[in-house]
Amino acid sequence: xxxxxxxxxxxxxxxxxxxxxxxxxxxxxxxxxxxxxxxxxxxxxxxxxxxxxxxxxxxxxxxxxxxxxxxxxxxxxxxxxxxxxxxxxxxxxxxxxxxxxxxxxxxxxxxxxxxxxxxxxxxxxxxxxxxxxxxxxxxxxxxxxxxxxxxxxxxxxxxxxxxxxxxxxxxxxxxxxxxxxxxxxxxxxxxxxxxxxxxxxxxxxxxxx
Numbered sequence: 001x002x003x004x005x006x007x008x009x010x011x012x013x014x015x016x017x018x019x020x021x022x023x024x025x026x027x028x029x030x031x032x033x034x035x036x037x038x039x040x041x042x043x044x045x046x047x048x049x050x051x052x053x054x055x056x057x058x059x060x061x062x063x064x065x066x067x068x069x070x071x072x073x074x075x076x077x078x079x080x081x082x083x084x085x086x087x088x089x090x091x092x093x094x095x096x097x098x099x100x101x102x103x104x105x106x107x108x109x110x111x112x113x114x115x116x117x118x119x120x121x122x123x124x125x126x127x128x129x130x131x132x133x134x135x136x137x138x139x140x141x142x143x144x145x146x147x148x149x150x151x152x153x154x155x156x157x158x159x160x161x162x163x164x165x166x167x168x169x170x171x172x173x174x175x176x177x178x179x180x181x182x183x184x185x186x187x188x189x190x191x192x193x194x195x196x197x198x199x200x201x202x203x204x205x206x207x208x209x
Contacts, residue, residue, distance in 0.1 A: 002028075005073060006135040009065035014054055016073060018047040020138070022106030029108060031143035032094035033150055037062070038108075039074045042088035042118070046078030048106070050094070059093055059117065071121045072128045085123045092116045 001024060005016040019025040025048045032038075032050070037059055039049040051070050053059070062070075071089045074081075081087045096116070098109040110116055 001138060002141045004135075004137045004139075005132045007066055007069040007132065008135075009069060010054065010063060012054070014066060015052050016049060016070060016132070017052070018049045018073075018077065025106040027143045029094075029097055029099055031147040032097070033147065034093075034095055036094035037070075037091055038094055038097060039070050039089060039091045041074055041078040041081040042090045044078055044080045044087075046074055046081055048108075049074040049077065059091075067119070068125075069128060069132060071119060072125055073132055075121045075124065076129050082124065087121045089119050089121060090116050091119070 001020045002017050003020060007014045007016055017028075019028050028048060028050060033052065035053040037051040037053060039051065040046055049070055051062070051066070053062075070091070074089060075087050076082050078087070092110060092115055096111050098111045099107075100109070103109070
């Protein structure tokens with residue numbers, strides 16, 4: 001079961017989500033999307049909050065208001081962190097999460113610590129938390145199916161792009177061939193040929209005698 005929230009700080013609104021417990025977090029870790037950003041309170045227990053980046057947005061270009069929503073949400077869903085000020089938050093791309101067999105349920109590491117970003121939430125902002133809570137949706141999700149559907153759609157998009165690229169390359173090749181043919185005709189001195197014939201008209205009549 002997953003809990004989803006909607007941040008209206010962007011147009012269109014952006015989806016934030018988290019598992020209801022650490023067991024649910026395992027499915028989120030396993031079937032995350034490449035465009036998911038993972039948030040957690042640093043060195044404290046908290047929910048695993050995810051931001052699904054809209055097309056064209058990167059982890060480095062997350063708008064400040066949207067980043068604030070994510071951080072306030074993960075702070076609010078930390079038993080200890082929700083009571084504290086100046087709470088450290090870490091976030092990174094889902095693809096940077098590392099899960100090994102010896103880790104506890106819900107526990108993760110990182111493939112590259114340098115790819116982990118850090119920020120601090122000075123204090124709880126009730127206005128943000130209340131706004132997000134009003135959009136809360138809780139329900140069952142087939143994470144594997146969602147990921148499979150997403151991958152199928154991406155493959156179709158890539159196939160279309162590849163076909164468009166091949167069509168453009170073929171079009172460019174034909175245009176280049178046409179240009180070369182045009183240039184080759186331009187090198188012929190048609191006037192010079194006509195002048196030679198005009199200078200010796202006798203040769204023309206000799207052919208028919």
